[in-house]
Amino acid sequence: MPGQTIAEKIFSRHGGHDVYADDIVIADVDFVMGQDGTSPLAIKALAAMGFENKVFDPTKVALVIDHSSPSPLEGVSALHKQMRDFAAASGARLYDVGCGVCHQLLPEQGHVVPGDLVVGCDSHTCTYGALNVFSTGVGSTDGAAAMATGKLWFKVPRTIKVIFTGTLPKGVFAKDLILYLTGQLGADGATYEALEFSGPVIDTLSVEARMTISNMAIELGAKAGLMVADDKTLEWVAAHGTRESHPVAPDPDAIYERTVEIDVSDLAPQIACPHTVDNVVPLSDLPPTPIAEGVLGTCTNGRLEDFAIAAHIIKGHKLAPGVRLVVAPASKDIFLDAIAAGFIQTFIEAGACIVTPGCGPCVGTHNGVPSDGENVISTANRNFKGRMGNSNAFIYLGSPATVAASVLAGHINDPRPYFE
Amino acid sequence: MSTPILIAPAFKYGNDINTDYIIAGKYKFQSTDMKAMAVHAMEELDPDYYDKLQQAGGGFLVAGTNFGCGSSREQAPLVLLNAGTKAVLAKSFARIFFRNAINTGLPVVICDTDQIDAGDELRLDLATGVVHNNIKGDSLTFAPLPPVMTQLLEDGGLAAHIRKHGTFAFEKEQK
Numbered sequence: 001m002p003g004q005t006i007a008e009k010i011f012s013r014h015g016g017h018d019v020y021a022d023d024i025v026i027a028d029v030d031f032v033m034g035q036d037g038t039s040p041l042a043i044k045a046l047a048a049m050g051f052e053n054k055v056f057d058p059t060k061v062a063l064v065i066d067h068s069s070p071s072p073l074e075g076v077s078a079l080h081k082q083m084r085d086f087a088a089a090s091g092a093r094l095y096d097v098g099c100g101v102c103h104q105l106l107p108e109q110g111h112v113v114p115g116d117l118v119v120g121c122d123s124h125t126c127t128y129g130a131l132n133v134f135s136t137g138v139g140s141t142d143g144a145a146a147m148a149t150g151k152l153w154f155k156v157p158r159t160i161k162v163i164f165t166g167t168l169p170k171g172v173f174a175k176d177l178i179l180y181l182t183g184q185l186g187a188d189g190a191t192y193e194a195l196e197f198s199g200p201v202i203d204t205l206s207v208e209a210r211m212t213i214s215n216m217a218i219e220l221g222a223k224a225g226l227m228v229a230d231d232k233t234l235e236w237v238a239a240h241g242t243r244e245s246h247p248v249a250p251d252p253d254a255i256y257e258r259t260v261e262i263d264v265s266d267l268a269p270q271i272a273c274p275h276t277v278d279n280v281v282p283l284s285d286l287p288p289t290p291i292a293e294g295v296l297g298t299c300t301n302g303r304l305e306d307f308a309i310a311a312h313i314i315k316g317h318k319l320a321p322g323v324r325l326v327v328a329p330a331s332k333d334i335f336l337d338a339i340a341a342g343f344i345q346t347f348i349e350a351g352a353c354i355v356t357p358g359c360g361p362c363v364g365t366h367n368g369v370p371s372d373g374e375n376v377i378s379t380a381n382r383n384f385k386g387r388m389g390n391s392n393a394f395i396y397l398g399s400p401a402t403v404a405a406s407v408l409a410g411h412i413n414d415p416r417p418y419f420e
Numbered sequence: 421m422s423t424p425i426l427i428a429p430a431f432k433y434g435n436d437i438n439t440d441y442i443i444a445g446k447y448k449f450q451s452t453d454m455k456a457m458a459v460h461a462m463e464e465l466d467p468d469y470y471d472k473l474q475q476a477g478g479g480f481l482v483a484g485t486n487f488g489c490g491s492s493r494e495q496a497p498l499v500l501l502n503a504g505t506k507a508v509l510a511k512s513f514a515r516i517f518f519r520n521a522i523n524t525g526l527p528v529v530i531c532d533t534d535q536i537d538a539g540d541e542l543r544l545d546l547a548t549g550v551v552h553n554n555i556k557g558d559s560l561t562f563a564p565l566p567p568v569m570t571q572l573l574e575d576g577g578l579a580a581h582i583r584k585h586g587t588f589a590f591e592k593e594q595k
Contacts, residue, residue, distance in 0.1 A: 024568050026588045037445070040452045041494050049582040068449040075450030123492040123516060139494035139520035141578045149587045153568055187436050188486035192515050221489060221514055276436060363445040382490065384440040386464045 003251025005159040006226045007194040010134040010248055014117040021158040021255070029060075030116040032146045035102050036065045037363070038121035040079045041140035042147065043086045049148050056150035058091030062111060064102035065095065066358040068365035076365070092147075100331025100357040103127040103215065103299035108331055110241015114229035115248050119146050124299050124381065126217040130210035131237060132229035132247050134194075137218060157194040157223045158257040164201035166265030171416030173309065174209035175301060175379065175399035177201070178216045179270035181262065183280025191221030193257060196250060201264055202227060207236040208305040215300045216381050219277040269414060272397035275385040283402065283414050292374040294319075294407035296347075296400055297328030297360045301379035304337050306400040311343040313404035313418045314350045320410030325352035325403075326368040328360025350408075364389030377406045425545050426506045426527070427554070431472060432482045432538040433465055438490035439517060441465050448495045457495065458502035473504035480544065482536050483510040488517025497526040507544055509533055509551065522569045523578040531562040 001018060012018045014027035032055075034042045046052060055061040063083045071077040080097075087094035095105050103124050106112050114132035119125065123137035138152070146152045164177060182189075195217050202210060210227055217225025229237075229247035237245055268282040296302070296310050307329070319325055327347050329335035335357050338344050344354060355361075361368035362380040369389035370376050376388060376395045383395035398406070401415035441464040447457055462469035462481075473479045481500060487510035488496060497520050500508065507527035511534075521528040527546055536542065541554040551560040564570065568590055575581040581589070 024566065024590075026590065037449050037491075037493060041498075044452060045579050048579040050586075051582075067445075073450055079449065079452070121492060121494075123490065125492075137492040137516055139492055139516060139523060141494060141523040142519060145578055145582050145588070148582055151588055153588055153590065155566070187489055188512065188514070191486065191512065218490075221486065223515055363449075365445055365449050369446075382438075382440070384438050384464075384490065386444050386446075387440050389444075389446045391464055 002255060003253035005194070005250050005254045005256065006132070006196055006228070006248055007134055007157055007159055007224060008254070010115060010117055011154060011156045013115070019156050021156050023156045024153060025156060026151050026153050027117055028151055029119055029146050031106065031111050031118045032061045032143060033102055033106060033120035033122070033125065034063050034140070034143055035067050035122050036069065036080060036083060037067045038140045038143065039063045039083050042121055042144040043082060045141045045144035046148055049144060051148040053086060053089035055090045055092050055147045061092040061147050062106065063087055063092055063094050064099065064105060065097050066101050067363050069358045070097045070356060072366040098332060098356055100329070100334070101299045101302065101359055104302065104330035104334065107131055108240055108333060110243060113237050113241065113243045113245045114233060115246030119143060119152055123218045124215055126222065126225050127211050127215040127299060129214035129217060129225040130207065130227050131233055132227060134224050134226065136223050157192060159194045159196050160190055161196050161198065161256045161259040163199040163259065163261045164197070164264055165199050165261060166201065166263040168201060168264050169267065171401060171419035172267050172269055173399040173401060174205055174212040176267060176270040177264055178213045179272050179280050179397065180267060182216060182219050182272070182278050183270065185220050187219065187221060187276060187278040189220045190217070193222055194224040194226055195220065195222045196226045198228065203230065206305055207232055208303045211303070212300055219381060269399060269402050269416065271402070271412060272383055274383055274394040274396065277382060277397065283412065286412055289375055289396065289412040291323060291377045291406055291411060293368060293370055293376045294323065294325040294403045295361055295368065295376060295378035295380060296325065296403050297330060298362045298380040299330060300381040301400050302328055302330030302334065304334050306379065307338045307343040308341065310400045310404040311346045313401060313415060314408065315346045317350055317408050319351040319407050323407050323410050325407045326361055327352050327354045328367065329357045332357050361388055363387070377403050377412055379403050425543060427541065427543045428479045428506050429476050430482045430536050430538055430540045430542055431469070431479045432536065435484035436486045436489055437465065437483050439488055439493050439496040440490055442488070442496040443493065443499045448493055454495065454498040454502045458499045461499040461503040470503045478504040478506050480542050481505050481508045482533050483508065484533060485511045487513050489514035492516045494520045494524060497521040497524045501526050509536065522565070522572060525577050529562050531560045535560060
């Protein structure tokens, strides 16, 4: 039999027989997640399936209240209550207000480990690909079917191999790298396919930075953004849980749809301009762009390393007049670590506000909806028109360093001088 | 499977229409009442989408490439259905939206939509895979759904499939 990609190996193990790209397989899932925008429909779908308040294994299902949390509205509160009631009745794990973003919690709380197959009712479920997990976003009915049966049907994706070579310049980060790739391949550059990230640049990145890259695989339409598990991965996983890892590496003769090689040595900070994530330019090509709001956080860049980078720039400075900065730690644990490290004090002294660990203002439900005509510089992963709750605002995406340098300057600003 | 022949006018939009445009996050977290939410369908691109489809007695949403990209929200196909969308015709679809549409009963058709203009009356025959343009007089063909998806539709959607079998029970599992 020919060699297999990471995706083909994980689906073969979970489907009980060897499968290859384009095969349809019914596979066992190791974990299923829903968040507050998707769980209520999944709870309805479970009832329609004849599994009211039942899940196949309560230790393998989690509901996370993160997108609109704490609730800003009565309607939201009613849906949150539904989730709490369902969790109590089914035994599924509930992460309530303040715990953090689902995509930080699943790895951090030890629910997912290398070699797993995971589905979540949220498109950024692909984040755990950085931990050698085939994880992918599904809708609420698919999620409910997985919660009910412990299985789901999949088409095994073809894989695009992405090799990053060279050395990232100072002041240029994982976020710039994935924004650049998104600009190069486009919003449908990997639709129905898996991305397999590798090369010396990935090897040198921390697990946190790798999660930033896998998180945005969906912005290219990909089903997953996979990496191998190296010593760093295995150490990180061991420090966060007790489940046994079953890492998989691709075979040397695995068949790829295509290979993309990118030398990052001359990469500049990248910005995704309104209103699509693939509208990416080097920061230096951007016309002068004043900003009213900065966002530091989300499942893309709300981790301790991101805060350390931003704090390095912000420490001892004040936000530019007329600029606000919203900081949303990706989890309670990160929040506590950031307090202990002094980062939170740095941000508050500069004039920032800190909001509840969770999705922050990313999805337009609360925590910093911009006004008409305002520009926002954000570490999030989407800049669609209206994404942050106002169709007449403009969202630019960049790295934590770029956000930090920009909120001090009052316009979108190159962070590289801070790292010289 | 008994799929009715659908006749309605075309409402045409562009490429990369994401699920935030189909139903904005600010609405979808508040309710699971899709009838109430349907008035906001496609609001970012066309605030009159709901009213137009109501006046026309339903319509086809015709788009370019990568329809439904972005978030996994199943509210997207559900609000389109509740706004009176009979089917979405596009050159290509984002993966999660395509599955969600099948699971919730919104027909999705991959075809060369360059040949369709806004306002064209279309006749869609899902069983034979033909879109006939009643204004231009020409026809487009499209490939049938994968067997797995056909079986899900035959069973009345994914929820009904699981209710009927208690688990996944595909007769046509392999490609």
